[in-house]
Amino acid sequence: MRCEVIAVGTELLLGQIVDTNSAFIGEQLSMVGIDSFFQSKVGDNRLRIAQAIQIALGRSDAVIVCGGLGPTQDDITRDAIADVMGVPLVRDPLIEDRIRAMFMSRGRQMPSNNLRQAEVPAGASVLPVQPGTAPGIRATVAAGGQDKVIYALPGVPWEMQEMLVGAVLPDLSERAGLASVIGSRVIRTWGHSESALAERLAPYHDELDQSGRATLAFLASGIEGLKVRLTTRADSHREVQRTLGREVDRVASLLGDAVFSTDDESMEEVVLALCESQGLTLGTAESVTGGLIASRLTEVAGSSRVFRGAVVSYASEVKFDLLGVRPGPVICDEAAGEMALGACRVLGCDVSVAVTGVAGPDPQEGHGPGTVFCATCVDGEVRPKMLRLPGDRRRVRQFACISVLDLLRMRLSKRV
């Protein structure tokens, strides 16, 4: 069973709104095991909406059209579907009564425009779930010698979501005769490039492809790490989880140290959990990252059980006066180490990370952008490390953040 998604709205094409509805629908379809190979956006134009529906019907079994069901002159999804079906629009007296009643109950006069929403293509039916004023529509059409189905849903996200989950997915699953369940798990890694991971997993990837027991995808996600996603399908939720568990273990053992989470946790969550389980408090001393590490750590709810605070020592004097860095060069191993020690002392924490370096655009102390010295302090022992990071100012800061937390993670996970 193949189902396409068409999002309707000129504002989507102009980038005034990002189309998140299609992503939601695509995710829901994949969860119930329905393929969605194409998704498109089209403006508020009757001819072009009809064209898009026709193309979709030509290569798929079902189409979900999202948006253009409101009461204004711009809302012409109903008309376009009627054109595709070759039928006129007819007013549905039940919808008309319902819309009138909704306005009455709110003590408001119904603008006559709203009666447009009571019109449906002749022969189409109204979806049984109706959370708002815009009624969802279901129509069957013959195409390519087959009966295919068009669903029209409103573009307002919560209305669309209720109708999709409550009416469209059950109907589609029934049409498809689907028994199978789909599921996926995300493994997060750091420290290797996408192509290096791909190379290390190549034989396993081939084996997976041949057996068909799961699929594998890579996803570079900046400060969130490089993700490896495993997806599989089976008859029951339980079987899906069992297969995923086995394959996740395989990938984790092939990638070793590079894996920081097999459950899609962020690096911050992993480091906070490691500290908490070992009864350690954490602090940061930040120059080039300027508070980014602290900000990311404190975005995690409950971080206050572990995180004590940070000293952002952007000016050199703050490094010298507050953190006790010895006057001299501040972009070097020694300064990073002294910052990490200073953080533990000043903030009263057990472990710390520290970062100093050059984010750019200008060089500093003879170092080009991307040169970063970081340090971790565990049990009073400091370990510095130099990094060469790619990208612009923003990326250098983000990569510095995840890189130094990863160093702390590796030290803590070997500590017990």
Place this chain on the structure above:
Amino acid sequence: MRCEVIAVGTELLLGQIVDTNSAFIGEQLSMVGIDSFFQSKVGDNRLRIAQAIQIALGRSDAVIVCGGLGPTQDDITRDAIADVMGVPLVRDPLIEDRIRAMFMSRGRQMPSNNLRQAEVPAGASVLPVQPGTAPGIRATVAAGGQDKVIYALPGVPWEMQEMLVGAVLPDLSERAGLASVIGSRVIRTWGHSESALAERLAPYHDELDQSGRATLAFLASGIEGLKVRLTTRADSHREVQRTLGREVDRVASLLGDAVFSTDDESMEEVVLALCESQGLTLGTAESVTGGLIASRLTEVAGSSRVFRGAVVSYASEVKFDLLGVRPGPVICDEAAGEMALGACRVLGCDVSVAVTGVAGPDPQEGHGPGTVFCATCVDGEVRPKMLRLPGDRRRVRQFACISVLDLLRMRLSKRV
């Protein structure tokens, strides 16, 4: 001139990533006056990518394909374009050298996979703007008796954006022989709701609509403020700028104090510029924002001329011991004021902002999530203010950040 956008990636269809690239490209196309009537998403499948390109070429003059140019086996946009053109892929020695040099400069071994990125369809050319390892491609094909053009851009947003603006838009505009120039300016505001701004601008908005000399749009942008965008079109760049200048002045005078920038600057940039022009250094003391304010300030290149540092006093003891807050409740006016004074003393800066409060999900000291006490310190004089902020943990932190910087902005702009 019609240009379609095709976003490539199975993860887009599955809703694992929301496709924001198409929205960006659509906006940029509309800004230079190029129509984009259809946009689509397709998975990492060679045949279907080629199909999508063919459909697009059948109804438009140009296609921008975004994504699928990486080094892995999944990245097959190059192959699909070659299929559409009916040519093989050939290795470009210049790109090969460039990729090798990039890995060398980072001191890393190049995985052999990366050489895939040096392959281009025979007859296609490489875009002159190459910010990352993935080279952008430009190919012309005959379709429907016309020469049409395909651009392939990487899916990584910053790389795509640099190539689009630097290479694709100029090329498309030249092909379209576009005479009329479109331009826009963004006014940023803080402290009023969208509906309050709309109400204040209503008569002016009506006047604009009737005259047709510019269009007005609102855009709520979280920590970036609430944006008001003016767009106009004329025969020359100079005339566009003149009209926009006049209208921006009108809007700014109607909105008064709420406007923090008439040139799309962030609140951080505005505050840093105010400090610099008055010869003041700046620091922050942060609890609920956990370093977010410092992190935002230091994201601005050149912030080191003004910003000295931050104390993130997440644990109460850090507030007491390091910042000199008197022991007692820490979510109140007094604590915020003492934090601001402490920041100036400890960091040796002239002015400061401080924030303490509850981001949630749990209440603290009897205050619910969204209760925030902040303070500014200018010329040694502290001014506290209580805020009630809406939203979840993330939004409370973001709104606290822009709100306290806005208080400092207003104090500094009245200081001279």
